[in-house]
Amino acid sequence: MTTHVTVIGLGAMGSAMAETFLKAGHQVTVWNRTAGKAGALVALGAHEAASPAEAGELMVISQIDYQAMYDSLAGVDLTGKVLVNLSSDTPSKLREAADWVAGKGGVLITGGIMVPPPGIGQPGAYTFYSGSSDVLSRHEEALKALTDVTYIGADPGLAMLFYQAQLFMFWSGLTSFMYASALAESAGLPVSAMLPYAQETYGGLAGDGPMGFLKHLAAEFEARVYPGEPNSLHMQAVGMQHVVHTFEDAGLDLTVPVALKDLFARADAEGHGAESLGAVIESISKR
Known part of the structure; x- marks a missing residue:
């Protein structure tokens, strides 16, 4: 079914979405706050609007933040419009x-x-959505041209909560590999020497085997019970001090290792030392 889609914001993401909608056979209108970005899309069949007021019912927004939406649509009548905002x-x-x-x-x-x-329009791509499930269902077919649709709930904030949580895990995981790689290089080793063990660690964390800590931690978090034997949080806090000293001896940046050491030490001081590492969530949540 052909849908009239208006894409607001023609940065790298918005342009990719508009092109994907066009390839899927939809009628596409585009608008950007800064003129001059629509040429390639117009050549593919998009209509460049002079104003967001020309938008059809479905408006897909990809801008730097939500303030940009306010600035762009301040004087626009949105009666009957469905705004799908994919901004951060x-x-x-x-x-x-x-x-x-x-x-x-x-x-x-x-x-x-x-x-x-x-990754827009490619297999495996997905987007967290929240808000009215009925309204989302009406436009799900069109939105599936971009990615799979993963509905989180009616609370409009949930999509962004899941999005930011995923980004934090992604960025912090990659950053830890950067630190490990820098440590290997400080000893004259190639990063490739660290790679197979990093792959084993990261893959194992998500698995069901002995290293499948994500599954174990999730169960501890929901039960709020953190068995500390045979590896107590206090032992991990002491071990994290050794990690910091290792990076310090290598002459490397200490920003992330020190932050982690301080977090473990605070959880230990707050009385969780005899529990497992999972008890750190109590300090993070400030319960």
Whole structure:
């Protein structure tokens, strides 16, 4: 079924989405705050709007943040419009935005798109969505041209909560590999010497085997019970001090190792030393 889609924001992500909608056979209107970015899309069949007021019912937004949406649509009548905003911000900002759009007569569907621009329209790509399930269902077929649709819940902030959580795990995981690689290089070793063990560690964390800590931790978090034997949090806190000293001796940056050492030490000092490493979540959550 052909849908009239208006893409607001023609950066790398918005342009990729507009092109993907076109390839899927949809009628596409595009608009960008800075003129001059629509030429290639127009050549592919898109219509460049002079104003967002020309948008059809379905508006897909890809901008730097939610303030950009306010700036772009401040004077636009949104009555009957469905805004699917895939911009990044905070869950609280998305909840405020849902009220703002509703006050202008429209409905906001929030999203967190979990692939970079080259992944748009590719197998395995997915996006977290939240807001009205009924409204999302009406436009799910069109949105599936971009990625799989993963509905999180009615709370408009949930899509961004999952999105930011995933990004944090992604960035911190890659950063830890950067630190490990720098440590290997400090000893004159190639990074490739560290790679197979890093792959084993990261893959094992998500698995069901002895190293499948994610599954074990999730169970501990939900039960709020953290068995500390045979490896107590206190032992991990002491071990993290050794990690910091190792990076210090190698002359490397200490920002992330020290932050982790301080977090473990605080959880230990707050009385969780005899429990497992999972008890650190109590200090993170400030329970």
